[in-house]
Amino acid sequence: MTREEAVQVPRETLTITDNRTGQTYEIPVLSGTAPRSAAIRATDLRQIKADADDGGLTSYDPGLVNTAGARSRITYIDGDRGILRYRGYAVEDLAIRSTFLETAYLLLYGELPTEEQLDAWTWEITHHTMLHESIKKFLDGFHYDAHPMGILIGTLGALSTFYPEARHIHDGVVRRKQIIRLIAKMPTLAAFAYRHSRGLPYVYPDNALTYTGNFLHMLFRTTEVMYQPNPVLARALDVLFILQADHGQDCSTAVCRAIGSAHTDPFSALAGAAAALYGPLHGGGAEGVLRMLSQIGTTDRIPGYIERVKRGEYLLVGFGHRTYRAGDPRARVARQIAEEVFGVTGGGPLLTIAREVERIARQDEYFAAHGLVPNLHFYAALIYQALGFPVEMFPVLLAIPRTVGWLAQWEEMLQDPEQKLSRPRQIYDGYERRDYLPVNQRGVVQAA
Numbered sequence: 001m002t003r004e005e006a007v008q009v010p011r012e013t014l015t016i017t018d019n020r021t022g023q024t025y026e027i028p029v030l031s032g033t034a035p036r037s038a039a040i041r042a043t044d045l046r047q048i049k050a051d052a053d054d055g056g057l058t059s060y061d062p063g064l065v066n067t068a069g070a071r072s073r074i075t076y077i078d079g080d081r082g083i084l085r086y087r088g089y090a091v092e093d094l095a096i097r098s099t100f101l102e103t104a105y106l107l108l109y110g111e112l113p114t115e116e117q118l119d120a121w122t123w124e125i126t127h128h129t130m131l132h133e134s135i136k137k138f139l140d141g142f143h144y145d146a147h148p149m150g151i152l153i154g155t156l157g158a159l160s161t162f163y164p165e166a167r168h169i170h171d172g173v174v175r176r177k178q179i180i181r182l183i184a185k186m187p188t189l190a191a192f193a194y195r196h197s198r199g200l201p202y203v204y205p206d207n208a209l210t211y212t213g214n215f216l217h218m219l220f221r222t223t224e225v226m227y228q229p230n231p232v233l234a235r236a237l238d239v240l241f242i243l244q245a246d247h248g249q250d251c252s253t254a255v256c257r258a259i260g261s262a263h264t265d266p267f268s269a270l271a272g273a274a275a276a277l278y279g280p281l282h283g284g285g286a287e288g289v290l291r292m293l294s295q296i297g298t299t300d301r302i303p304g305y306i307e308r309v310k311r312g313e314y315l316l317v318g319f320g321h322r323t324y325r326a327g328d329p330r331a332r333v334a335r336q337i338a339e340e341v342f343g344v345t346g347g348g349p350l351l352t353i354a355r356e357v358e359r360i361a362r363q364d365e366y367f368a369a370h371g372l373v374p375n376l377h378f379y380a381a382l383i384y385q386a387l388g389f390p391v392e393m394f395p396v397l398l399a400i401p402r403t404v405g406w407l408a409q410w411e412e413m414l415q416d417p418e419q420k421l422s423r424p425r426q427i428y429d430g431y432e433r434r435d436y437l438p439v440n441q442r443g444v445v446q447a448a
Contacts, residue, residue, distance in 0.1 A: 014040055020050045034076055039068050058425050069254065070416065074107060074408050075246045082326035084247075087111070091243060095333045100241040101125060101211055104183060104404040107246055108411070122211075128184035129205035129214065131192070132162050139196050149278045149395045151193035153271050159185070160267035167265045169414060178266045179407050186403045187211070190396045191218035197392070212237040215400070220388070232344050233387060236337045240380055243330040244398055246405025247323075252276040252283075256406045257413045258422040266410055273406045274399050283395035285377030286384060289318040290391055293350040293357070302356050310366050318378030319361060320371055327373050334379035338386075345386040354382055 014027045027044045031037060046056030061067045076085040084091045087106050094103050098112075105113045105121050113121060138158050142151050160166055163181065168174045192202050195218075203218045206227070213234040221227040247253070256273035260266070277283035292315075296305050309316045321328045342351065358374055361367045384394055413419050 016048065018048055018050075023048075032071065034078070036078070042067070058427065060427055064254065069249060069422075070257065070409075070413065070419070072249070072409070072412060073110065074412060075248045075405070077248045077323060079321075079323040079325050082324055082329050084329050086246060090329070092329055092333050095239045095242045095330075098242060099211075100238045100245070100401065103242045103245055107404050107408045108179065124180050125184045125211065126207050126214075128180050129188050129207070131185060131188050135159075135162070135189075136192070136202060139192055139202075142196060144197070144199060146197060148190070148193040148197050148392050149274070149283075149399070151196060152189055152396055152399060153274045153278065155189050155193070156267055156274055157271035160265045160271075163265075163267070166267055169263055169265065175266075175411060175414075179411070182266060182270060182403055182407060186400045187215040188218060190393075190400055191215060193396065194219055194393055210234060210238070212241065230344055232340055236341045236383055237387070239333065239337050240383065240397075241401035243334060243376060244380075245401045246408065247402075249409075250282070251279070252402065253406060253409050256410055257419075260410045260413055261419060261422040263414075266407065269410055270403060270406050273402075277395055277399055277402065283398050285318070285375075286381035286394045286398075287391045289354075289378050289381035290350060290385060292317040293353050296353055296357070299353055299356045302353065302360060306357075306360055306364065310364075316357075316361060316367070316372060318381065319367065319374055321375045324375070325371050327371070328375040330376040331374050331379060334376050334383070335374070338379045338383050341383050341386050347382070347386050350385065351382060354378070 012029045012031070014029050016025045016027060017023070018025070025048055027040050030039050030041065042059050045059060048057040049055075059067070074087065076088070077083065086094060086103065087110055089106065089112075094106075098106075101122050102113060102118055105118065135155060135158070138155060139151065142154070159181075163178065165174055166178045188205055195202055203221045205214050206217050207214075209217055209229065213229040213231075215237070216229040216234060217227040249257075252273040255276040256269050259269040259272040280288070296302055305314060306316075308314045341347075358378070361372065361374075367373070381394070384397060389397065
């Protein structure tokens with residue numbers, strides 16, 4: 001091999017030249033199993049210094065939009081190609097062929113369960129849905145018009161005091177018990193929060209029903225001796241739960257991992273994650289869709305609204321996605337499920353407007369050129385409304401399935417030897433050292 005050929009042999013490194021000093025650094029490049037997943041360790045930048053007193057180079061990334069905080073085997077997203085996979089399985093296949101509890105097992109344990117494992121797993125979840133009676137007293141302390149998501153966050157945190165052994169996070173048996181409890185009790189907490197906000201008596205779980213069927217029972221049962229949820233509606237909710245079970249290192253998951261890195265218990269970590277989901281920029285997508293459709297009001301106002309969207313005056317909520325530039329892979333399944341739900345319920349009052357908005361937007365070259373097609377939240381909002389949920393319940397309905405993703409990510413973080421207590425750095429833009437002045441001198445100095 002000649003010297004020229006040797007120079008051209010590719011190496012898994014990145015060469016950086018610091019123009020301040022003229023010094024060159026060679027930094028290893030890490031790769032995951034998926035294509036286009038190369039990264040460098042941020043700490044490798046610390047060796048790049050302008051002088052001996054320099055603390056080393058830091059990467060500045062507001063919002064962590066290009067920072068990998070973990071190596072994960074759970075969820076793969078390729079927004080450029082419209083791909084979302086759980087443990088290697090396409091989310092569309094799971095939504096059509098699996099169930100939520102089977103998908104939950106997959107996310108947590110890495111493989112689809114055998115029939116025996118699935119039966120045992122389903123039995124465990126089903127028989128841990130009850131809440132301690134004192135939780136009802138805790139719920140009664142909330143004002144009658146408290147937001148259901150605020151109630152959910154509060155009761156999640158309170159559960160850590162009912163299960164103090166949950167603090168033993170390095171005990172695998174204890175961890176598994178808390179995972180089962182959280183997945184099982186989240187629908188009960190959500191249903192109780194809903195009924196509290198409506199001034200209705202709480203309905204206890206029915207172990208004879210499916211996971212989503214039982215949830216509908218606790219939400220909507222009134223005077224029936226035996227509540228039988230419509231199988232189409234229960235299945236629709238199950239599919240939406242699968243589609244929303246995990247979404248990689250999004251805002252709430254990053255919060256869950258950050259809190260969990262302090263070795264807190266999972267109830268507290270998930271309360272923090274749910275608080276992040278409460279924010280409209282993260283968990284408000286579906287709610288924003290209905291508010292937009294209500295703002296439009298009638299079909300004859302749609303063309304004018306569309307034109308204002310194109311001028312940048314309004315957003316077309318529920319179209320496009322920050323992550324998926326090639327289209328949200330979950331939306332195709334959600335659209336199909338939505339039509340099945342409308343066949344039972346007749347749809348909600350805003351369905352006609354929604355269908356016309358979708359038709360016009362799909363035919364408009366502006367939206368096609370900008371990749372603005374309906375996302376999951378567009379159809380989820382319509383399904384939720386058709387099922388009779390108020391918009392205040394929408395983030396709660398997202399928190400239930402996302403509990404599985406949070407727990408899978410939390411446990412993976414705990415078992416990752418590279419993970420440390422989360423402590424991001426900052427670029428300080430404030431004052432340098434200042435001397436303290438007595439209060440009677442401060443006005444004179446400021447005036448000068």
